[in-house]
Amino acid sequence: xxxxxxxxxxxxxxxxxxxxxxxxxxxxxxxxxxxxxxxxxxxxxxxxxxxxxxxxxxxxxxxxxxxxxxxxxxxxxxxxxxxxxxxxxxxxxxxxxxxxxxxxxxxxxxxxxxxxxxxxxxxxxxxxxxxxxxxxxxxxxxxxxxxxxxxxxxxxxxxxxxxxxxxxxxxxxxxxxxxxxxxxxxxxxxxxxxxxxxxxxxxxxxxxxxxxxxxxxxxxxxxxxxxxxxxxxxxxxxxxxxxxxxxxxxxxxxxxxxxxxxxxxxxxxxxxxxxxxxxxxxxxxxxxxxxxxxxxxxxxxxxxxxxxxxxxxxxxxxxxxxxxxxxxxxxxxxxxxxxxxxxxxxxxxxxxxx
Amino acid sequence: xxxxxxxxxxxxxxxxxxxxxxxxxxxxxxxxxxxxxxxxxxxxxxxxxxxxxxxxxxxxxxxxxxxxxxxxxxxxxxxxxxxxxxxxxxxxxxxxxxxxxxxxxxxxxxxxxxxxxxxxxxxxxxxxxxxxxxxxxxxxxxxxxxxxxxxxxxxxxxxxxxxxxxxxxxxxxxxxxxxxxxxxxxxxxxxxxxxxxxxxxxxxxxxxxxxxxxxxxxxxxxxxxxxxxxxxxxxxxxxxxxxxxxxxxxxxxxxxxxxxxxxxxxxxxxxxxxxxxxxxxxxxxxx
Amino acid sequence: xxxxxxxxxxxxxxxxxxxxxxxxxxxxxxxxxxxxxxxxxxxxxxxxxxxxxxxxxxxxxxxxxxxxxxxxxxxxxxxxxxxxxxxxxxxxxxxxxxxxxxxxxxxxxxxxxxxxxxxxxxxxxxxxxxxxxxxxxxxxxxxxxxxxxxxxxxxxxxxxxxxxxxxxxxxxxxxxxxxxxxxxxxxxxxxxxxxxxxxxxxxxxxxxxxxxxxxxxxxxxxxxxxxxxxxxxxxxxxxxxxxxxxxxxxxxxxxxxxxxxxxx
Numbered sequence: 027x028x029x030x031x032x033x034x035x036x037x038x039x040x041x042x043x044x045x046x047x048x049x050x051x052x053x054x055x056x057x058x059x060x061x062x063x064x065x066x067x068x069x070x071x072x073x074x075x076x077x078x079x080x081x082x083x084x085x086x087x088x089x090x091x092x093x094x095x096x097x098x099x100x101x102x103x104x105x106x107x108x109x110x111x112x113x114x115x116x117x118x119x120x121x122x123x124x125x126x127x128x129x130x131x132x133x134x135x136x137x138x139x140x141x142x143x144x145x146x147x148x149x150x151x152x153x154x155x156x157x158x159x160x161x162x163x164x165x166x167x168x169x170x171x172x173x174x175x176x177x178x179x180x181x182x183x184x185x186x187x188x189x190x191x192x193x194x195x196x197x198x199x200x201x202x203x204x205x206x207x208x209x210x211x212x213x214x215x216x217x218x219x220x221x222x223x224x225x226x227x228x229x230x231x232x233x234x235x236x237x238x239x240x241x242x243x244x245x246x247x248x249x250x251x252x253x254x255x256x257x258x259x260x261x262x263x264x265x266x267x268x269x270x271x272x273x274x275x276x277x278x279x280x281x282x283x284x285x286x287x288x289x290x291x292x293x294x295x296x297x298x299x300x301x302x303x304x305x306x307x308x309x310x311x312x313x314x315x316x317x318x319x320x321x322x323x324x325x326x327x328x329x330x331x332x333x334x335x336x337x338x339x340x341x342x343x344x345x346x347x348x349x350x351x352x353x354x355x356x357x358x359x360x361x362x363x364x365x366x367x368x369x370x371x372x373x374x375x376x377x378x379x380x
Numbered sequence: 381x382x383x384x385x386x387x388x389x390x391x392x393x394x395x396x397x398x399x400x401x402x403x404x405x406x407x408x409x410x411x412x413x414x415x416x417x418x419x420x421x422x423x424x425x426x427x428x429x430x431x432x433x434x435x436x437x438x439x440x441x442x443x444x445x446x447x448x449x450x451x452x453x454x455x456x457x458x459x460x461x462x463x464x465x466x467x468x469x470x471x472x473x474x475x476x477x478x479x480x481x482x483x484x485x486x487x488x489x490x491x492x493x494x495x496x497x498x499x500x501x502x503x504x505x506x507x508x509x510x511x512x513x514x515x516x517x518x519x520x521x522x523x524x525x526x527x528x529x530x531x532x533x534x535x536x537x538x539x540x541x542x543x544x545x546x547x548x549x550x551x552x553x554x555x556x557x558x559x560x561x562x563x564x565x566x567x568x569x570x571x572x573x574x575x576x577x578x579x580x581x582x583x584x585x586x587x588x589x590x591x592x593x594x595x596x597x598x599x600x601x602x603x604x605x606x607x608x609x610x611x612x613x614x615x616x617x618x619x620x621x622x623x624x625x626x627x628x629x630x631x632x633x634x635x636x637x638x639x640x641x642x643x644x645x646x647x648x649x650x651x652x653x654x655x656x657x658x659x660x661x662x663x664x665x666x667x
Numbered sequence: 668x669x670x671x672x673x674x675x676x677x678x679x680x681x682x683x684x685x686x687x688x689x690x691x692x693x694x695x696x697x698x699x700x701x702x703x704x705x706x707x708x709x710x711x712x713x714x715x716x717x718x719x720x721x722x723x724x725x726x727x728x729x730x731x732x733x734x735x736x737x738x739x740x741x742x743x744x745x746x747x748x749x750x751x752x753x754x755x756x757x758x759x760x761x762x763x764x765x766x767x768x769x770x771x772x773x774x775x776x777x778x779x780x781x782x783x784x785x786x787x788x789x790x791x792x793x794x795x796x797x798x799x800x801x802x803x804x805x806x807x808x809x810x811x812x813x814x815x816x817x818x819x820x821x822x823x824x825x826x827x828x829x830x831x832x833x834x835x836x837x838x839x840x841x842x843x844x845x846x847x848x849x850x851x852x853x854x855x856x857x858x859x860x861x862x863x864x865x866x867x868x869x870x871x872x873x874x875x876x877x878x879x880x881x882x883x884x885x886x887x888x889x890x891x892x893x894x895x896x897x898x899x900x901x902x903x904x905x906x907x908x909x910x911x912x913x914x915x916x917x918x919x920x921x922x923x924x925x926x927x928x929x930x931x
Contacts, residue, residue, distance in 0.1 A: 099570075107562045111565065128570055173570075176571070395752050396750040396765055399749070400750070402806075403809075406805075411783050417786055475679075495914055501690070503891055508688060514692060609892070623778055643778065644775060
């Protein structure tokens with residue numbers, strides 16, 4: 027049951043096309059992230075849904091109603107801005123009450139709903155403060171309460187966590203998901219942080235150069251990236267460029283003279299291919315025990331895991347292994363790298379280098 | 381150049397001392413002398429006396445001639461301030477919503493005349509507003525009778541608005557620059573119309589800039605000299621032209637000093653009242 | 668961002684017309700071939716510009732104003748930079764008072780300063796000298812320089828200077844090699860602003876100039892009250908041209924909006 031639909035939406039600023047033919051269907055109650063590097067058109071897409079930017083082409087509909095040309099103040103969507111855009115001259119309670127005031131909600135009900143919203147974001151004690159007296163995380167929660175109190179059909183979040191420091195960002199990620207689960211509002215979040223997108227979304231929409239390039243559940247996006255860009259943008263990966271070889275029934279990729287086995291769809295022999303394998307899918311074994319020999323060039327201890335760069339005949343590979351409580355191979359030592367061929371992905375087409 | 385930790389408290393005085401002495405001698409001393417002068421008796425044949433009197437102050441606050449000029453000065457300054465706010469605030473807002481390069485270009489056009497001598501700008505208005513000036517020709521073209529604008533309060537107000545407008549635009553513009561442009565959009569998404577968003581979200585934050593602009597405009601208008609001197613003619617005097625006449629035509633320096641001191645004190649009072657108001661406001665919103 | 672609507676743009680155009688009208692009319696009338704203040708309907712003529720350059724009083728006042736502005740702006744910088752350093756970098760008793768004293772000419776009406784100087788000079792018997800005129804202009808323009816210097820100093824990253832100290836620079840060297848270049852735009856902008864303000868000043872100068880030291884604005888004021896011929900328009904047009912040129916330099920170098928609006 028499609029709740030919010032974008033059909034062939036594009037936006038041109040003069041000669042520059044910020045968003046190109048985006049079509050997307052979002053279900054009620056879903057949490058969808060728009061993920062991409064800066065300038066990929068994700069924020070413009072969000073602003074078109076919010077009504078702050080008018081699409082050049084295409085149609086946006088909400089619950090069956092065409093809202094493409096509707097003014098932002100008639101759409102009734104909740105928006106949390108990257109800068110939070112709190113009203114600096116109003117208290118927290120006045121900020122949250124503003125949307126209800128615009129809807130002419132009676133005073134008594136207004137007070138109650140503001141109280142509930144502040145309780146939801148755990149800011150009840152701060153109702154009388156002004157925005158500048160709050161910390162970044164608190165301001166952000168005021169912005170969320172202000173957007174949610176009007177009971178919007180859709181909540182739009184523009185890089186909601188980017189102004190917070192790392193530790194707070196992680197906390198707020200889960201806080202955001204908790205609130206969204208509790209109120210069940212359909213939510214669209216714009217972010218450039220893949221970890222953020224993966225951890226809290228039901229689905230992730232990857233955007234590059236104004237286009238949507240993959241729409242998938244976080245797990246599938248991570249495991250089956252549709253191109254080299256996504257495989258390196260979402261998580262870390264080792265990209266290996268080579269040529270496809272067939273030998274009777276078996277097939278393998280030829281990477282600089284080394285043949286690497288991979289489960290293959292129908293690819294003609296001689297086609298250039300790119301293989302991708304994630305660092306955590308590679309196992310470090312003793313020299314001579316793996317599929318590939320290498321020498322540990324450097325080793326970093328990250329607490330829960332170890333990160334290696336290993337020099338191999340086919341280039342430098344990044345490998346991460348969990349910290350099992352014993353010290354692993356040291357820098358300079360010879361090791362063998364091994365993996366399950368199932369985890370060696372073939373990226374569609376010729377795929378340029380990462 | 382280390383900060384307050386510096387063990388030698390003499391360093392700042394060594395740096396600022398020469399300037400401070402200079403300003404003492406050429407600001408505080410002359411002002412004090414002028415205050416004294418305003419209490420010194422004056423005789424038309426022998427000049428400034430060394431006896432002290434309050435008579436100049438009494439004259440100024442009781443004589444209808446002076447009171448009329450003070451009243452006119454206040455009226456013109458207030459009207460100028462109102463018109464400047466009515467033009468300058470919306471114009472600053474319009475400017476702030478333009479895209480670069482237009483924004484910078486038009487901001488320059490609006491505040492640039494600040495650097496052109498007031499004499500020049502006033503002279504321009506005297507040509508525009510004269511009996512054969514462009515404004516009158518335009519009026520006649522539309523079918524109105526030619527109006528006498530030059531040497532009226534209207535002419536003074538028009539030229540003062542022109543001279544003072546940048547002083548209104550600048551603080552409002554500064555206030556608008558500090559405003560997160562997304563705040564207005566946030567109000568729209570919460571259901572506010574454009575007008576409501578302006579009234580409830582933009583205006584409250586511009587008020588302070590508008591107030592400080594109004595204050596500067598009022599203070600400068602009330603003590604303006606060139607505009608009333610060139611556009612007001614002989615009869616339409618304002619406080620500044622009155623002082624000029626007392627000093628350089630009547631040669632009654634003590635009386636001129638009295639009026640100048642009244643202008644100064646009025647100016648300072650407004651500034652202090654404003655500062656207090658800003659502080660209370662700031663305390664209220666910033667806590 | 669929403670664009671400006673038709674009403675807003677109409678309003679904007681009207682404001683622009685209002686702001687530019689007196690300046691445009693001056694520049695047009697300056698080229699009139701007639702003997703009276705009139706628009707050049709029968710052709711353009713440079714006769715009134717020639718008249719200005721042939722007018723000894725105007726030329727004397729022009730050079731007088733240029734020297735006055737250059738001297739007072741330079742000396743204002745000499746006072747304002749150390750004062751700015753003292754005010755922004757040290758906390759000492761009397762700091763707020765000093766700051767208020769240096770900025771006070773901004774809130775004291777020029778008229779009042781004019782009569783105050785007149786009284787002082789009368790008592791000193793110093794009326795009419797160019798040096799005293801410079802002194803009065805220093806008072807008037809120093810606040811402009813100081814404000815920009817203070818803005819530049821407060822926007823300065825102190826760690827750059829501290830880095831210089833850790834690299835072995837003495838206090839003076841650190842100031843000369845690191846701090847001074849960083850606040851130089853503020854100082855230069857302040858100098859130019861001071862120059863223009865001194866060059867344009869009328870209300871105060873009218874009380875303290877003598878026939879030998881009449882500045883250009885005072886000369887123009889006197890001329891305008893006595894006679895009305897297009898020479899006044901020609902001088903005014905020249906003033907506008909000079910100011911516009913200075914504005915362009917200021918704008919190219921520092922961004923005029925930043926200097927006038929007082930932001931860094």
